[in-house]
Amino acid sequence: MADPEVATKSPESDALEDIPVAEPTTVPNTVDSSSAFAAAPAPALCDNCTSDRPTPAGQKPAGEIIKLNDIDVYVSKPADYPHTPSKLLLLLTGGTGLHSVNNQIQADRFAQDGGFVVVMPDLFEGDPAPNSTTALSSEERPATDTGTGSAAPTSSFLDIFKTKAVETAKSFLIDMWLARHTEDKIMPILKKVLDGVRDEFADAVAYGDGIYAAGYCIGGRYVLLLAREQYQAPRKASISERLGGITLPWAHKPAASAPVPSDLGGSEGNNQSGDDPEANRQNRMSGPWVKAGAIAHATLVSKDDFKGLKAPISMVSVENDPVFPDEVRVSGEDYMSENHVEHEVQVYPGVPHGFAVVGEYEDAHIKEAQAAAFEQMLKWLAEH
Numbered sequence: 001m002a003d004p005e006v007a008t009k010s011p012e013s014d015a016l017e018d019i020p021v022a023e024p025t026t027v028p029n030t031v032d033s034s035s036a037f038a039a040a041p042a043p044a045l046c047d048n049c050t051s052d053r054p055t056p057a058g059q060k061p062a063g064e065i066i067k068l069n070d071i072d073v074y075v076s077k078p079a080d081y082p083h084t085p086s087k088l089l090l091l092l093t094g095g096t097g098l099h100s101v102n103n104q105i106q107a108d109r110f111a112q113d114g115g116f117v118v119v120m121p122d123l124f125e126g127d128p129a130p131n132s133t134t135a136l137s138s139e140e141r142p143a144t145d146t147g148t149g150s151a152a153p154t155s156s157f158l159d160i161f162k163t164k165a166v167e168t169a170k171s172f173l174i175d176m177w178l179a180r181h182t183e184d185k186i187m188p189i190l191k192k193v194l195d196g197v198r199d200e201f202a203d204a205v206a207y208g209d210g211i212y213a214a215g216y217c218i219g220g221r222y223v224l225l226l227a228r229e230q231y232q233a234p235r236k237a238s239i240s241e242r243l244g245g246i247t248l249p250w251a252h253k254p255a256a257s258a259p260v261p262s263d264l265g266g267s268e269g270n271n272q273s274g275d276d277p278e279a280n281r282q283n284r285m286s287g288p289w290v291k292a293g294a295i296a297h298a299t300l301v302s303k304d305d306f307k308g309l310k311a312p313i314s315m316v317s318v319e320n321d322p323v324f325p326d327e328v329r330v331s332g333e334d335y336m337s338e339n340h341v342e343h344e345v346q347v348y349p350g351v352p353h354g355f356a357v358v359g360e361y362e363d364a365h366i367k368e369a370q371a372a373a374f375e376q377m378l379k380w381l382a383e384h
Helices: 099-116 155-178 182-200 202-207 218-227 278-282 326-338 364-382
Strands: 064-068 071-076 087-092 116-121 210-215 292-296 313-320 341-347
Touching: 064 182, 071 099, 087 099, 087 182, 087 202, 087 218, 087 313, 099 116, 116 182, 182 202, 182 210, 182 218, 182 364, 210 218, 210 364, 218 292, 292 364, 313 326, 313 364, 326 341, 341 364
Parallel strands: 087 116, 087 210, 210 292, 292 313, 313 341
Antiparallel strands: 064 071, 071 116
């Protein structure tokens, strides 16, 4: 089995750093690449967030891509649905997105093994995250460990230089991609999908008494956000509104006001509850939007993302994961315990970030952990 410390390494997102080498006459043919990366800062995303592992042999997607409330979604259903009732599961992906064959097979597994109607939305509007292949061709890319997908334990000086070049280029592309796909862009997509499934699959939503959610990598963070109750600040009235609708001489005639969404981050209208502070507070609360959630090796999660959690949460985590640091995970666990949020957390040692997503590994330990993580998530969702 690969060294767990190496197996969990992810490419850093900084520019080239100095690589210490001996005098030119004594440079060895290979160097220990793990020592070269020892001081690397924690990345925002890693290769396993943005690249697929090889698809398991003989497997292919069984669902279909449809439009749901103008959003592309992959839908997978149990073989006996609708004759046999099913619950509705919202599956949120990592950066590889909707058209990843592995993600589609993941959705199929929840449908076939769990009996869910699975809806997997295109969170990134046809723009999946860039990966190492975007930066360099296959001939230019350095060798990786086929068992874990991480950089090989020993690499030539040229391989290390290539790795640094890939990471520098990829870091720039990832930063630009993240700037295009912020919470302000993704949450409205989820709002439309949630509205769409309530109409299209009303029977499944009713049967489960709500919507369930599972998320991997980036999608894991959005499961947390959907599982929260949030306080919505009241919308500030315009000057014209405060003056009883009078149009000031220097002001443009106000356009007809559009309806303001009351959930998923939208601001509420003016309070309608008089001077009752508690009633006013309740009028400005929204969520949670899912009944229960399960997440695997979430990324881009902050401590604040746990605040307001209400729905039960199961977490699959990686030991010493630089993309989901222990400090953030433990803070989340403490918050859930202190606020009586039902939860479970399982930390898997000796596996890379992204291990729980469908994909082929040669390492038997990773394969076993992958199967165990899926069973953990499926059992949690089935029991809630």
